[in-house]
Amino acid sequence: MAIRIRDVDGVRVALCAAESDAIAGDVYLNDADHYALAAKFRWDWKDEKLIDWPDYPAEWAAMETQKLRDAKTELEAWLARQPEQGGGNG
Numbered sequence: 001m002a003i004r005i006r007d008v009d010g011v012r013v014a015l016c017a018a019e020s021d022a023i024a025g026d027v028y029l030n031d032a033d034h035y036a037l038a039a040k041f042r043w044d045w046k047d048e049k050l051i052d053w054p055d056y057p058a059e060w061a062a063m064e065t066q067k068l069r070d071a072k073t074e075l076e077a078w079l080a081r082q083p084e085q086g087g088g089n090g
Contacts (some may be wrong), residue, residue, distance in 0.1 A: 001071070003029040008062035015063055018071040 002017035005027040017028065029037070045051055 001034055002031055003034055005029065006066070008066060011058050011062040013059050013063045013066070015066050016071050018074045019067045019069045021068060 004015045004017050004020055004022065006013060006015060006020075006023065006025065022028070
């Protein structure tokens with residue numbers, strides 16, 4: 001999923017690009033960048049049997065203020081606009 005990295009009231013956050021609009025100063029990470037980072041995070045923790053991930057209340061609150069749309073709704077609308085894949089043409 002493409003990501004926008006932005007400072008919101010002094011808090012650095014990563015936002016879903018589908019749920020937010022670009023603003024000046026955003027760092028944009030495309031799907032390949034996100035995938036590469038996910039692979040890196042997994043590599044960093046590959047030997048851990050149990051990871052107790054912390055909550056990030058300041059970051060999550062700031063992220064919520066930037067959400068304009070719902071990613072699932074946007075994906076479903078985009079899929080509905082796509083031509084059908086495959087046969088049926090004769």
